Amino acid sequence: MSSCTLQRFVYGLxxxxxxxxxxxxxxxxxxxxxxxxxxxSPAWLRLAKxxxxxxxxxxxxxxxxxxxxxxxxxxxxxAMIVLLSVLLDFVQEAKAQAVIDALRGQIDLxxxxxxxxxxxSLSVAQVVPSDIVELSSARKNVRIQATRRLWAExxxxxxxxxx
Numbered sequence: 001m002s003s004c005t006l007q008r009f010v011y012g013l014x015x016x017x018x019x020x021x022x023x024x025x026x027x028x029x030x031x032x033x034x035x036x037x038x039x040x041s042p043a044w045l046r047l048a049k050x051x052x053x054x055x056x057x058x059x060x061x062x063x064x065x066x067x068x069x070x071x072x073x074x075x076x077x078x079a080m081i082v083l084l085s086v087l088l089d090f091v092q093e094a095k096a097q098a099v100i101d102a103l104r105g106q107i108d109l110x111x112x113x114x115x116x117x118x119x120x121s122l123s124v125a126q127v128v129p130s131d132i133v134e135l136s137s138a139r140k141n142v143r144i145q146a147t148r149r150l151w152a153e154x155x156x157x158x159x160x161x162x163x
Contacts, residue, residue, distance in 0.1 A: 017114030017132045026128035033127045040097070050089045056082055 018026070040046075050056055059082050066074035109124040112134035119134065127133060 016117030018128070018130055019116055023115060023126075023128050023131065026130070027126065030128060032125040034125045046093060047086065047090050050086045056085070 051060075059078055063075050063078035063082065066072075066078060110121045111124050111127050112119055113122050113127060114120075114132040114134075115122075
């Protein structure tokens with residue numbers, strides 16, 4: 001007996017989950033269920049971010065003071081060090097983000113969902129609002145970020161309805 005059939009039998013639910021057509025409509029309406037989607041800031045903002053570092057600010061003030069006193073060699077040296085530091089930070093952050101994106105692309109999180117009365121394994125990004133999802137974990141903690149009318153079952157015992 002599949003978990004979708006078991007759920008209808010035990011809880012008396014009339015729902016067999018969303019139909020494939022309805023799920024596709026909701027996917028188009030709400031978009032992918034991807035909380036970790038890369039939200040990259042513009043390059044100029046990522047380049048300016050290190051300039052807020054207190055050490056960089058102190059070095060820029062020292063550079064300005066050197067220029068004001070006429071010590072152009074110190075001004076050029078300090079300004080060059082700050083510029084190279086900011087550029088190096090920008091390049092390293094871009095490389096690290098590329099590695100994170102590559103790793104994220106290799107991970108395929110799956111969810112067991114009731115669709116058309118049949119339990120199927122889908123990519124988590126394909127889960128839409130009102131899907132009936134089977135939660136399980138090797139660990140004992142599961143985080144649910146947003147829900148309405150959630151039923152939880154633990155070792156065959158139904159827990160009170162949570163809102």
